[in-house]
Amino acid sequence: MADRIKGFPPYNIDAVVKIGGSLMQQPERCRALIAEIETLACEGHRLLLVPGGGLPDNAIESVDATYPLSPFTAHHACALAQDQTGYMLADSAFSTRLRPCSTLGACRQAIADDAVPILLPSQILFHMDPVSWSWDITSDAVAAWFAWLVGATRLVIVTNVDGVFLNGAVSDPAQRIAWIAAADLARLGHTSIDACAADFLAGKGLSGAVLNGAHPERLAAYLRGEPTIATEVLAQAPTTMAPATSHPAEVAS
Known part of the structure; x- marks a missing residue:
């Protein structure tokens, strides 16, 4: 978290x-x-959740594949798809403490109330217009931008694979990258995290991780600073990349 500045309360x-x-x-x-x-929130971890587009986004992409949508339509529809997924995740069918929030002030209040904010990003994106209207920008990049905006130092991309893999070989555990500098991750192009998100992390000096949400204990381990199965993205790394058999702490030592 950035140092506090008088008159500018932190999120x-x-x-x-x-x-x-x-x-x-x-x-x-x-x-x-x-x-x-x-x-994790009960343990004191102050988290902001950003949803992907999920099922609504899949429907938009399906239409676009046959009837290409204008950049304006695709961008705005996909942002609203994130909102819809956020509402579903915050529903009592899935959670007991998640609170849907459409402003950062509401996110701050949710954390103060011991709730977990899940951001509905569309209105902020529409009003501030911070990202390109392009399929190159995904919810990964949107989440990276919000991490920077609220002063968080880490971004965790929770997806359906175990991390970032060399040559996209997601079925070969030996090809998983244990850790990598953000700038080098950006040079790999679109992987388990979009290239724009990786480039943004590098440019803003943020670190993070890409991990599999089917194993929630891995998220917990990463946030607690424990070794786990993931790809850690480092703002600064002693070397540019390491295979799945190593851990940043081992190299740093």
């Missing part, structure tokens, strides 16, 4: 957790992930 957010829309295809696993997030 008190330690990490932004982007919940990939793909996880909504397995509702029970999604509920288990949210339960773990709520436990």
